[in-house]
Amino acid sequence: MKKIRTRFAPSPTGYLHIGGARTALFNWLFTRHEAGEFILRIEDTDQERSTEESTKAILDAMEWLGLNWDEGPYFQAERVDLHRDLVQKLIKEGKAYYCTCTPEVLEEKRKKAMAAGKKPKYDGTCREKNLGKTAGSVVRFRGAQTGATVVEDLVKGNISFNNEELDDLIIERADGYPTYNFAVVVDDALMNITHVIRGDDHVNNTPRQILLYEALGFDVPKFAHVPMILGADKARLSKRHGATSVMAYKEMGYLPEALVNYLVRLGWAHGDQEIFSLSELVEVFSLGAVGKSPAVFNPEKLLWLNAHYIRETKPEKLCEEMKNFWPAIVAGADADLTKKVIADLQTRSRTLVEMAASADFYFAENLQYEPEAAQKFLQPEAAAHLKEIAARIPAWGNFTKEGIEEFLKSYAHEKEIKLKVIAQPLRVALTGKTVSPGIDEVMVTLGKDIVIKRIHAAADWIAANN
């Protein structure tokens, strides 16, 4: 049996977007599952729109997602000699011909045909003229005009096209560069790609490509067209639906595991399972389980998955991830402290950005109180409790989560008050907010000294403001 070889072939005309990432992911999973080889090829034959920055951005995003490749990146534009040779071969064999119709004339004819309610396909003006190469001429493929071409698709099943629907597509442009449909066939064939997995916006191109494979004498690979990703309005996902760049999600504080897990569940399922690690996916992924219908991108569920992975990830590892998100003051903080802060915040953060935002009070030199919080809880009746607690803490030996809980409870019991009577004022004193991690966790993380200092500061504040 032939070794499985797949490829991801983005065009470097922008960042790697969500849809492309999922296509890459499906390719990668299928290949790793089959122990095949995954090739990366940059389709940069559009000289106008391709940029190096885009190429780099795509590579970065692939790496961030953990989608490594075995060969490449190859650059299609560096292979034009190959393409041109094969174009010449087709011309010699009478399977392609020069065409001198100008884009303007073609556009005109298209409009007319549309207006008359006819198919806007190339009318074959130059098909039998046997023209030679001239300035501005292009090369067209002489397509079959009868019969049918069947695409045997691994996810959609057999799709049949009447060849008369297919017109003579341009395979080499006036500038001497091959067009997509030609270059992709040549490269996939020459790179021994066995399975072409791509978005289903390509299904209509596939019969022409099959004809090209056959004309060139190449084996036709297997095809798998995965459905599109749509926005909330069911239109193809685009910028107006929100962030579509993979790296934008990194910047917004998403973990790659979350994005991968979310993306794979768009159009693919394994029973009722929702959570998958990359290695687990490699084990269970199959193209047969890919659905046929398009999926709407749902940011809420992504957020849930991200929260899940933030909760599940070890604080040590999150420390690393958090480096780009912490406020500036954290730079000098010691790793032990940041680890504790992360542990406190893990169940309460849906993104790393959120986590950083809710961590600021830990590092504040002079804690600011939220006005409503201070007004409600930093009242004279709380001051005595705060002072007494601060006075007792130094002697309290067991300064752990459990120890503090015990300390607070026994204090409340002794004073015959509810725990919450002192918990909220303490919370405001220590965090400046009414919402925070558990008061015991906060105290442990902050440490005795800062706790005492902040409680005194709150008592002073009460005295000064009443």
Added chain:
RNA sequence: GGUCCCAUCGUCUAGUGGUUAGGACGCUGGCCUCUCACGCCGGAAACCGGGGUUCAAACCCCCGUGGGACUACCA
């Protein structure tokens, strides 16, 4: 317009002739509780419509309807 694809809760989906149509996100009631989360228990919520085939159809067939893609000297 033509060609092609698609169709189960709002969304992602399980389901391949006989199920109280299952799970997840979101929404929602409750429990837990020092606040907020987490967690746990419960609820509302779907087979696009019409014809067939069959003892029996979400599942098979046909026709509608709706959505999407393509229709470039873009990929």
